[in-house]
Amino acid sequence: xxxxxxxxxxxxxxxxxxxxxxxxxxxxxxxxxxxxxxxxxxxxxxxxxxxxxxxxxxxxxxxxxxxxxxxxxxxxxxxxxxxxxxxxxxxxxxxxxxxxxxxxxxxxxxxxxxxxxxxxxxxxxxxxxxxxxxxxxxxxxxxxxxxxxxxxxxxxxxxxxxxxxxxxxxxxxxxxxxxxxxxxxxxxxxxxxxxxxxxxxxxxxxxxxxxxxxxxxxxxxxxxxxxxxxxxxxxxxxxxxxxxxxxxxxxxxxxx
Ligand code: PGA
Numbered sequence: 544x545x546x547x548x549x550x551x552x553x554x555x556x557x558x559x560x561x562x563x564x565x566x567x568x569x570x571x572x573x574x575x576x577x578x579x580x581x582x583x584x585x586x587x588x589x590x591x592x593x594x595x596x597x598x599x600x601x602x603x604x605x606x607x608x609x610x611x612x613x614x615x616x617x618x619x620x621x622x623x624x625x626x627x628x629x630x631x632x633x634x635x636x637x638x639x640x641x642x643x644x645x646x647x648x649x650x651x652x653x654x655x656x657x658x659x660x661x662x663x664x665x666x667x668x669x670x671x672x673x674x675x676x677x678x679x680x681x682x683x684x685x686x687x688x689x690x691x692x693x694x695x696x697x698x699x700x701x702x703x704x705x706x707x708x709x710x711x712x713x714x715x716x717x718x719x720x721x722x723x724x725x726x727x728x729x730x731x732x733x734x735x736x737x738x739x740x741x742x743x744x745x746x747x748x749x750x751x752x753x754x755x756x757x758x759x760x761x762x763x764x765x766x767x768x769x770x771x772x773x774x775x776x777x778x779x780x781x782x783x784x785x786x787x788x789x790x791x792x793x794x795x796x797x798x799x
Contacts, residue, residue, distance in 0.1 A: 547745050547767045549576075549768045549792050550580045550667075551579060551581050551768050551769050551781075551784060552581075552706075552771065553583040553584060553771050553772075555567075555584065556586075556607065559586075561589065564585060564592055567583075568583070569596060570782070572596060572597060572600045574785055575602075576785050576786060576790075579792070580603060581602045582602065582603040582632060582633045583603075583605070584604070584634070586607070590626070598630065606631055606634045606635070607638065608621070608638075609623050609634045609655050609658055610622050631664050633664065633666070635666075636669070636693075637655070637693060639671055639710060639712045639715065649688075652693045653696045653697075654696065656693060656696065657697065660701045665705070666704070667747065667770060668707050669708045670689040670693070670709060671686070671710040671711045672685040674713035677713065682729065683729075690733075702737075702741050706744070706745040706747055706768070707733065708747040708748070708749045709726065709730065709749070710748075710749040714750030715750045720752060723762070727764075727765075730763060730764075747766070747767060749769060752769045752771045752772075753774050753784070754783035757769060761787065761788045761791035761792045762791060769784065
């Protein structure tokens with residue numbers, strides 16, 4: 544049986560300022576769930592601060608994006624090697640906001656994943672369908688195509704470091720999460736798509752996760768964590784999510 548350690552990751556997006564970042568990092572520093580990993584993905588300018596505050600704690604930090612190239616004349620881009628210098632343990636890749644706002648396609652996302660893996664930074668790959676795609680009944684096909692494109696450059700050893708966040712586009716930032724039944728259906732489908740080769744891949748859910756609904760997701764077989772946006776900007780709420788998810792998750796055994 545494959546043991547996958549739960550992961551709760553915060554995605555701060557483009558919120559806050561240095562003082563708020565400092566206060567939030569200070570609030571999260573003591574977090575240490577007995578059974579699980581916690582990470583915060585902060586804006587680039589606060590990576591040094593995250594490293595200074597969280598270094599030596601049980602909370603990891605990371606970025607929300609990475610360049611698809613190793614180095615060179617790419618104005619405005621940040622290389623995986625630079626993230627590594629700031630001690631990033633994680634990087635979010637392929638978030639739907641970047642797919643939409645920065646026109647990232649699956650081929651670009653595949654190159655970004657390869658860069659992260661090359662520098663030993665664990666990627667959190669985001670996939671998810673739009674409302675129109677769900678209503679058209681093509682959710683599974685959309686996710687499969689996104690996975691197929693994004694994972695094109697990774698070998699099976701890279702899968703051991705990969706987390707995939709199922710984030711239905713229509714549930715992000717809406718205050719209305721997908722139902723546990725919907726998430727359970729997708730997780731089962733993703734596990735089947737990966738089969739034995741991907742038994743170590745952590746599968747997360749993201750989209751309007753809160754302290755109130757996180758326990759429902761913790762009960763889902765095959766789900767290993769959460770990617771938390773808005774609720775990760777409040778120290779007490781994010782702390783409650785980490786503790787509740789990991790405590791409930793601890794009680795159940797994990798299928799391979
Ligand atoms: P949300 O964002 O929790 O605010 O819906 C999740 C995400 O976009 O990663």
